[in-house]
Amino acid sequence: MSGSSHLVAMKKVVEQLRFEASINRVKVSQAAADLQQFCMQNALQDPLLTGVSSSTNPFRPQKVCSFL
């Protein structure tokens, strides 16, 4: 690379870092609490946590049923 293309590339890096530096950051304690709360609120809707009963398990080997 020539000298000036090094400069162009470097300017882009600086611009990107300036942008990334400018964001507002939320406290980790708040972020963690929000993540925990989401898990708790959705726990009952999580079949892999609550378990899947054999009657509603879509992957269980199918039993033949006949309608009389």
Next chain:
Amino acid sequence: MASEKAEMDSLKKECDGLRTQIEAARKAVNDGSMSSAAGSATDVGRVQLKLRKSLKGHLAKIYSMHWATDSRSMVSASQDGKLLVWDTFSGNKMVAVPLKSAWVMSVAFAPSGNLVASGGLDNMCTVYNIKSASPKTLRELDAHTGYLACCRFLSDTEILTASGDTTCCLWDLETGKQKIIFTNHIGDCMSLALSQDERTFVSGACDSLAKLWDLREGTCKQTFSGHTSDINAINFFPSGNAFITGSDDCSCKMYDLRSDQEVIGYQDTSLNAGVTSLALSNSGRLIFAGYDDFNCHIWDSMKGEKVGVLSGHDNRVSCTGVPGDGMGVCTGSWDSFLKLWN
């Protein structure tokens, strides 16, 4: 020449200053930990899932799988040169798509269920219509200069790709052309995940960094570091405010978007194998991570503890996926089998 060098030096100084500023800003908000927040959360105990089905059909290593939005169909890709679309309820193969190039690395199902896409060492992403009488090639997206590592449909008209050429790309399927090219990674892009609102996506690369991108602006919004080797897998936490990565450094990490940093790591001294893939249960509480040690280990995402393992494959677990309804986990392996667990 001298003035160029002086300008270069001043730019380098500015870079270093900005990096220090970012680290200081991250430290300033790092006032607590996930483990302290997790103290009050209930224990998940030992998670013991049972193997419900072993899907046999591929003749070589499976590299990738993806669930359809109906939580019933699933597509898998193998280096035997085929894509197979499965009905996971019956275990039957519904469609077989022969590939021009057997060196496939990624496969994706469109949300509509009409299309699938795949690609790999051919550097292309090929889109197929699987609803026609026999699978028809719709588009060959050919512009990447490196392998196709990952692809994800936004709809039947747009697809996002991640490539070994270090870029990600948004394509217009109606024209077959690139709409936006996302450049900023300095290593092969290995994996990507779309946010639920489809306004952003995250990518993981061999430069050990994860990046958050604005899908429409084409800009990199945030960069996350911490891993010490290639990031192979990435997925959003269901709330949309965090994402999880899996790496060749044998660990997984959760990064929070709003705190702009890693909030918890998942590693174990007894685990000395790279992470190839990962998927989350619907509440985000469980992480299913596929490893080179032939297992899929289950982590409690909040407490950072290993809570279970899915054992049964005879080779590396290369892909993992949880369907939209959260009813199970699918693991795919180099042993040529796919397994369904719940």
